[in-house]
Amino acid sequence: MSSDPRFAGLGPDEVFAAALAEGRFIIQRCRTCGKTRHPPALVCAACGSADIAWITASGAGEVYATTTVREREGSYNVAIIELAEGARLMSRVEGIAPEGVRIGLKVTARIAPEPQPHVVFDAAGDAP
Amino acid sequence: MTSPLRGKTAIVGIGNTRRWNAPGRTPFDQAQEAAILALEDCGLGLKDVDGLFCAISSSGLPVLNMAEKLGIRPRHADGTMVGGASFLFHLQAATSALVHGLCDVALIVYGSNQLSAGGKLVSVPDPQPYEAPYKPRYPISSYALAAARHMHLYGTTREQLAEIALAARGWANLNPDAFARGPLTRGELLASRMISDPLTKADCCLVTDGGAALVLTRAERAQDLRSKPTYVLGTGAAVSHRQIAAMPDLTTTAAVESGQRAYAAAGLGPRDVDHVMVYDAFTITTLMFLEDLGFCAKGEGGAFAASGAIAPGGTLPVNTNGGGLSCNHPGMYGLFTVIEAVEQLRGNCGERQVQGCEVALAHANGGVLSSQATAILGTAATL
Numbered sequence: 001m002s003s004d005p006r007f008a009g010l011g012p013d014e015v016f017a018a019a020l021a022e023g024r025f026i027i028q029r030c031r032t033c034g035k036t037r038h039p040p041a042l043v044c045a046a047c048g049s050a051d052i053a054w055i056t057a058s059g060a061g062e063v064y065a066t067t068t069v070r071e072r073e074g075s076y077n078v079a080i081i082e083l084a085e086g087a088r089l090m091s092r093v094e095g096i097a098p099e100g101v102r103i104g105l106k107v108t109a110r111i112a113p114e115p116q117p118h119v120v121f122d123a124a125g126d127a128p
Numbered sequence: 129m130t131s132p133l134r135g136k137t138a139i140v141g142i143g144n145t146r147r148w149n150a151p152g153r154t155p156f157d158q159a160q161e162a163a164i165l166a167l168e169d170c171g172l173g174l175k176d177v178d179g180l181f182c183a184i185s186s187s188g189l190p191v192l193n194m195a196e197k198l199g200i201r202p203r204h205a206d207g208t209m210v211g212g213a214s215f216l217f218h219l220q221a222a223t224s225a226l227v228h229g230l231c232d233v234a235l236i237v238y239g240s241n242q243l244s245a246g247g248k249l250v251s252v253p254d255p256q257p258y259e260a261p262y263k264p265r266y267p268i269s270s271y272a273l274a275a276a277r278h279m280h281l282y283g284t285t286r287e288q289l290a291e292i293a294l295a296a297r298g299w300a301n302l303n304p305d306a307f308a309r310g311p312l313t314r315g316e317l318l319a320s321r322m323i324s325d326p327l328t329k330a331d332c333c334l335v336t337d338g339g340a341a342l343v344l345t346r347a348e349r350a351q352d353l354r355s356k357p358t359y360v361l362g363t364g365a366a367v368s369h370r371q372i373a374a375m376p377d378l379t380t381t382a383a384v385e386s387g388q389r390a391y392a393a394a395g396l397g398p399r400d401v402d403h404v405m406v407y408d409a410f411t412i413t414t415l416m417f418l419e420d421l422g423f424c425a426k427g428e429g430g431a432f433a434a435s436g437a438i439a440p441g442g443t444l445p446v447n448t449n450g451g452g453l454s455c456n457h458p459g460m461y462g463l464f465t466v467i468e469a470v471e472q473l474r475g476n477c478g479e480r481q482v483q484g485c486e487v488a489l490a491h492a493n494g495g496v497l498s499s500q501a502t503a504i505l506g507t508a509a510t511l
Contacts, residue, residue, distance in 0.1 A: 013257070038258075039258040039371075039374075045374075064378070065273040065274070065276050065280075065378055066273070067264075067269050067272040067273050067276055067324045067325050067326075067327075068322075068324070068325040069263065069264065069265055069269055069323075069324050070321075070322050070324070070325075076263070078262050078263070078264045078269050078324075079273075080372065080373045080378070088373050088374070089258065089373050090259050090262050090264065090371065090372070090373040091262060092262050099325070103276065103277065103280045104280075115261075118261035118262075
């Protein structure tokens with residue numbers, strides 16, 4: 001095999017999905033500059049290094065931006081969460097009314113199983 | 129230092145089908161009609177076209193389809209697809225291709241039938257598995273997240289966003305070709321149905337059909353054609369992300385970069401611009417692009433719009449055709465920002481004509497604030 005061994009194994013989307021299916025929320029951290037990113041890729045978006053490690057996300061984060069999507073069937077939240085590790089991802093805050101989700105709200109990650117495992121968030125500690 | 133490309137090329141032909149609701153026509157029918165109109169505008173023929181630039185939402189291979197339909201055999205082609213900003217990326221590429229001899233006559237062309245074919249925004253297939261589980265409305269929820277962040281940081285209000293829609297309608301009412309004309313009140317705007325907070329239906333651009341085209345040549349040839357040339361003084365482009373969660377700062381777009389590149393290339397700044405066209409897919413985009421292109425400070429876009437500055441009679445004529453909010457929005461509106469800039473520089477705009485219009489800025493956006501491109505255009509007096 002003449003393929004570059006640094007890129008051996010499953011691609012990062014598959015690695016992420018497999019971990020999620022096992023109940024683990026993992027994100028990437030650059031071994032060169034320490035920045036995190038999600039969704040995953042082959043390089044660090046901050047410094048361009050291809051030397052990337054997977055870490056288990058602490059699950060702690062806060063709401064960076066939020067919207068309430070109004071559909072006939074009902075309203076729901078869509079938010080961008082900034083994780084304590086720095087990376088941001090699109091997700092949803094559950095357990096409180098969608099309009100009650102505020103920028104700056106501290107949240108904690110949880111894996112929702114259906115229809116495919118995906119990361120959602122609850123208000124951390126006592127909900128406001 | 130200004131760009132060596134400054135003033136070396138000109139837009140010599142424009143084509144605008146003005147068919148905003150035209151059942152029975154395909155996107156390529158709209159595009160072909162626009163191409164014919166643009167070539168007739170300058171007195172060139174299809175056989176003169178040797179550079180073809182094209183993007184169409186519903187086609188993966190638009191250049192091939194367009195070339196076949198128009199019966200042309202281009203020696204240079206560019207199907208760059210970065211959403212609604214594609215055509216300003218094409219404009220930048222065309223100026224370079226013309227100056228370096230890759231082609232002599234460049235045609236940039238677009239068509240859409242999204243209103244008559246179904247009435248919903250047609251987007252190119254581009255699945256986003258990290259967004260799909262959360263069901264954002266595409267693309268409005270992405271823009272709503274940016275608007276929410278802008279409101280949080282700068283105190284921007286829904287009332288200020290309504291002023292942007294009101295200004296657009298004010299201009300549309302001076303444009304007989306605008307699709308949405310007639311009275312519109314602040315009360316109606318603020319009572320509009322919420323779709324993805326804080327954006328309502330009234331914050332969204334129209335859904336229309338349409339076709340548009342530009343013909344460009346090198347400047348020396350432009351002088352011999354029958355139309356009044358519009359010179360390309362500077363262009364700039366920038367790409368920052370695909371998904372909204374990956375945007376580095378939701379309140380500052382890559383228009384900062386594309387604008388600085390265009391200003392530097394033209395040797396001009398915001399104060400030199402007589403007429404501004406910014407892609408208003410949503411009210412919030414007008415606001416953010418006015419900030420990012422230097423027409424007001426970051427965070428002051430809301431107050432700037434609410435002052436009446438961008439409405440008819442204000443200090444800065446913005447989106448004088450009525451914009452995507454009130455003139456037309458066939459899905460990828462970017463080319464229409466250039467069409468209106470050329471019309472203003474030619475002095476063809478009747479009631480909405482900007483007096484003494486010598487320098488115009490056209491800016492387009494693509495994706496979800498993802499791609500940004502800026503063009504600064506001028507009359508012969510600016511060379």
